[in-house]
Amino acid sequence: MQRKEAMESDPVPFAVWGQESEKPVSNPSLGRTAYPGVLTLCGPSFLLYPSSAPLLTEDTEGCLLDRTTAQELFGTSKAVGNTLNYQNRILTVRGILEGDAPILLLQALPEDSDMSRVSLSIPSGTAPLKFLKEFVNRHGLSGQWSSLRFWSELAHAGTLLAPAVLLLSALFSLLKTTFTALEFPLPFLACLLLCGLSWFLLLWLCEFSFQLPEDFIPTKWSDFEFWSRLWKSKGDELVLLLTSEKLGPELPLFLNSLKAIGFGLLAVFLYPISLPRLSMQQNRGLWGTTVFFLLLAFCSVVFTGNPDFTENKLLWLVPSAYLWQQALSLRLRLWIRCLDKECADTALPAKRRYRIRRL
DSSP states (O other), X not given: OHHHHHTSSSOOOEEEEEEESSOOEEETTXXXXXXXXXXXXESOGGGTOTTSOOOOXXXXXXXXXXXXXXXXXXXXXXXXXXXXXXXXXXXXXXXXXXXXXXXXXXXXXXXXXXXXXXXXXOOTTSOHHHHHHHHXXXXXXXXXXXXXXXXXXXXXXXXXXXXXXXXXXXXXXXXXXXXXXXXXXXXXXXXXXXXXXXXXXXXXXXXXXXXXXXXXXXXXXXXXXXXXXXXXXXXXXXXXXXXXXXXXXXXXXXXHHHHHHHHHHHHHHHGGGSGGGOOOOSHHHHHHHHXXXXXXXXXXXXXXXXXXXXXOHHHHHHHHHXXXXXXXXXXXXXXXXXXXXXXXXXTOOGGXXXXXXXX
């Protein structure tokens, strides 16, 4: 397969792999033994663990190890450079895998044949189903395909659940204020403008994309069975993802998705009894709370040491955006109330109050 793919004009990196559970791995010098799952690989390791140290395809004397197994074998998670014994093969630890699942990853020998899974990276700008069909036909493969991107997208949706509910609640508050200002043109236009800005702020913070996947676009306008076939294929892919055994890189993605969905639902559940009770009546309190949330985000970045948090707009801006939207909605309601009271006191005729009729 590798030789045939290398002859293509645009070769695609792929890896053939298989996993066995609870195999004995030992450290003879310390007399310690662990039983991780052993993932045998033929191809680049970054296709399975992109955030971990790479294991070269020709490196049959190296391996990658998770932190838990490294702690059991060597007494420390910083085990790079140490050696271990697996089935009479002396392997040197080249890097540590991310995640808590006990895994030993090594390159396959020519006699290894127990590998039944293929992982590959689909080039950007190509239709996934069409590309997979060409790849399967080129190498004579059979079986079912699923996208690991589904778990990442599910985790992303879980992280967006609470911020989206938070900002949408503030947007609905602005819309409610807008409908109370139908009789007054200037406040009405101001409310509409703020609603539009709030909507684009929500899309920007949540990084919403309007791009439609190419697989969701029919190739012919007269292909009336396109949507039924697409629905069936996506349904089969989802069932395969949910029911198949989670191996290798799938397990941490699956667990992260469950955590993200769980914490997102918990945050949405806690929302009605927490943040709606926080309203800024004074400008000093609004500015002070905004500074507090920015300092809290900064301390979170420093404490966790995660470089991804420095570019996370949700962490930095969502609480402040919610408070400012609520404060603006409150001030608009007070403005409209004052105008309504002035109109009632002066008893202006109806035609002088610039009524905007409801459609």
